[in-house]
Amino acid sequence: MFVSCSDSSFLSSHWKHPISEQGLPPSQFPPLEKSLDPKDCATCHKDQFQNWERSLHSKSVSGGFLWQKEILSANEFRSCLNCHSPLPETKSELDLEYHTTTILNSKSHNFPNGIGNPSILCASCHIRNQIRFGPPPRTNNDKKITSGNIPHNSYVVKNEFESSEFCKSCHESKETGVKLNGKRLMEVYSEWERSPFAKQGIQCQNCHMPDREHSWKGIHDKTFVQKSLLPTWEVKEKNGEYQIFAELKSIGVGHEFPTYVVPKIYLRFYVILNDKRKPLLLEESVVGRIVNTNLTEEYADTRIKPKGSHIVRFDYKPNENSIQEFFWKIEVDPDEQYVRTFQEQLDNRGNELSKQSLILLRESLAEKKNSLYTLFTLSWKVPASLPR
Template sequence: MIMFVSCLDSNFLESHWKHPIAEQGLPPVNFSDLEKNLDPNACGTCHKDQFQNWEKSFHAKSISKGFLWQKEILTSEEYRSCFQCHSPLAETKSELAVEFQTSEILNSKSHNFPKGISNPSILCASCHIRNQIRFGPPSRVQPANEHPTNNLPHNGYIVKKEFESSEFCKSCHESKKDGVKLAGKRLMEVYSEWEKSPFAKQGIQCQNCHMPDREHSWKGIHDKTFVKNSLLPTWTITEKNGNYKIQAELKSMGVGHKFPTYIVPKIYLRFYAILKDKLTPILLEESVVGRIVNTDLTEEYLDTRIKPQESHLVRFDYEPKENTIQEFLWKIEVDPDEQYIRSFEEQLAKKGDALSKPTKKLLQESLIEKRNSRYMLFTLSLKVPVSLPQ
């Protein structure tokens, strides 16, 4: 039975996320068939809530159609470099590239995944198992300073507080220091953004928001309720001599990094006027929140992301030709996959005919999925006449 207690240990994280992660090897001989099986379905036998949440998460979809179709346009080295985060285990990598189909890895896979690997994404073992040893956060039931003597499933586990620290997430959510930089910034700096935020100073970790109550769902920009609860839109409209002055603020209240993080998502703020006897609202102003770069990832055009607990402000005047305004609308739309959509559309137009039919189909299906990920976050309205803040 293994059960140790540790303080935060940078050496553990360095070792735990040292790539390439070695194959798990042969399971201990005293393990039952269930304990030997590293398939998430087997883990879900006892860890039901974690499995059910993981199954619906983006971790379980890290090897998706949008990932797989790119194998034909990337070099082997470029494609394999993505595995470090998208498919960290040696055994799952062997499902994706022949370079990982060594005798050692295939032997390990046959013993640890007896029914094969149907989903070579980020699995339970990707974070929790190294060399057949289980790791996890301190128990919420068993006091951390007690060492139980009864036999535990899979020989118990080694307690590591790092599982509840933002540092644990850094390996995959922060670009390497020598990675691509645009306007002096790496493509992913979510850990650095958090580190500079008031949340870090208050001890609020990534897990507090993205894994509340240890929920294995890792909700983010694609989840409307999650995003909606983190932002506060307010606006005022005043009128003087037929001229309307609109002032709007979108404040980041509960986001511990820049909103939105990375280069992929975009948020659109659109303001409309509804006129009498007009069916279609008139678009008055449009503003984008996000980091806009080209599809080649060589140039940044704009970065309007909101820092933690700061705001994006919009101010403009509108003077209609006739006094026929009935209502003002403010719509806030989220496009979680904007950068992917733009990039995939370009690849389909330029290289679609050169792709194999299966790969082209994967690209087309992925593009449809990403176009359908958009959602309306807020719709606010103010009747005319207006003078009070809403």
């Protein structure tokens, strides 16, 4: 049945952990509809599947996550699974605690060919107790099957699928979690709630799932980030001294930029002198929330608030050398915190890890190091008609 409503209790029950196993599929379902394998969902939802397959949601259980099972307590690891692998059927692929008769029976019926990827699946968000949930039809003109064999008994419409609150369960740390300088490690929902975007009714899905695209683009996507920021600068010269003023403005980010403690943004300013081949670094700053690897101390928080700016001002007076060019390079390190943490674990505890965990750690560390990219490069040629 199509039931469009906003139910305040829906999200609290939908994301109540531990999520219940799906149980036996309805007997009248054909084999394709009994399967909760995303590849089978792709039979009718091809675009959603292809976008999901390229997304980080489909990689929530990767080597960088799996190797940590060996250093976390059992309770810590199971807590991580609530977001990284929400369904009890997928959890059973990762932890023997979930090898109960009920869960394994449910897995055998709902995933008849096994679970190749125990990450965040279609069913993680859309199915509870064999009932399908989803957002309202796009338009009133959308076709609705009202008779005959309705695919998977139709679905229950919930407006919450298009609200930021739907994302809160996994993208907002619990109040009881770690706090540094009075802030939780993840406060994306709260940051959005205080932003101008929330007041305008712009939800997480409007930016991260445009046109209901199941890609959840974020800090790792260069084009996505470029559209959300505006770098501007000017260079003035007075009595042989150059004054540099630069601004990086957040124009389309509905939360602190960057959010979480993991990513960092590097702003570096260089000058190229006539008699030097290599650029000379003049100034650099870091935009981000900088904490230690133990997550017990915050050193700085220079993140940019929604519609806010990070401003850099400095002066430079060359000696006798004439200047060819100033340039400003902005780099994004999406996984900086992971790189520091993984490297430290490899250095200090590498000999204690099993062979398999060590392989996963090294592979993940290399992957995280390679995620760094250049976001913008701006240049200012000299001599030029500089303002005085």
